[in-house]
Amino acid sequence: MCIAGPTTTSASSSAVTERGTAALLERVLALPRPLLLAFDVDGTLSPIVDDPAAATVSVELGRALRRLAKARGVRVALITGRDVAALSKMVRVPGAYRALEHGRVVLAPGQRAGGGGPSAPQRRALSAFEHWATVHALPSGAELERKAASRAVHVRRLARRDPKRAEALLAAAATEAQRLGLHPRPGRAVLEAQVALADKGSALRKLRSLTRSRGVLFIGDDLTDLPAIAAAVQLGGLGFFVRSPERPRTPSGASASLRNTDEVAELVIQLADALA
DSSP: OOOBOOOOOOHHHHHHHHHHHHHHHHHHHTSOSSEEEEEOOBTTTBOBOSOGGGOOOOHHHHHHHHHHHHSTTEEEEEEOSSOHHHHHHHOOOTTOEEEEGGGTEEEOTTOOOOSOOOOHHHHHHHHHHHHHIIIIIGGGTOEEEEETTEEEEEOHHHHHHOHHHHHHHHHHHHHHHHHTTOEEEEETTEEEEESSOOOHHHHHHHHHHHHTOSEEEEEEOSGGGHHHHHHHHHTTSEEEEEOOSSSOSOOTTOSEEESSHHHHHHHHHHHHHHHO
């Protein structure tokens, strides 16, 4: 999971980005229709910031996503580790499909999240993990994020001043999650303890079936996105990876990579111009 927020792009960097995304744009436009355009959110549609609650998607990019969601023969999906409330605070795209909590919940456009929340034992496990984090992680400078079916320990600020301590805290958090019967999910400077396993690759396959799409594109930036990148390629589509200081190398199996969230934004805006 990535922690993200707004950014700006200078005129010169924008020109470089346009040249870098031109070939990728052509590859996406060559995919068959109906076309499913699926995106991770944190670290993909929005750049990294320290505080998860401060994350947002830029006004211009949100506008482009909404244009795409209205385009003929195009389906837009947001596949995120966030829950429905947190995603709604970041960006609203009427007409978009949503796969939440790393794919645990899949919603069609306009559909509200229903039941299926954690059971009583799972809630107790989440509470116990939160207590552990409060006692052992937060005093060291970590931060806790609460979600409907998980708790996440973020160490981005801590990692800048004490990377070894941050790494040790994430390892300890993973061990505690397993001890409590939760499922640890590592990400960029974060360890998330989930009540149930979920998979973005399975979510993408489900979305493709729901939308009856022929062409598929997925763009993501972290370990949790690799199953969806692989699924997109296996479905005959494209899986793009967004590089970052934590993940500087393009994973094997990805169709291509983008240098940063600015390039993602430029590609999405170009797609909206071409398709909407």
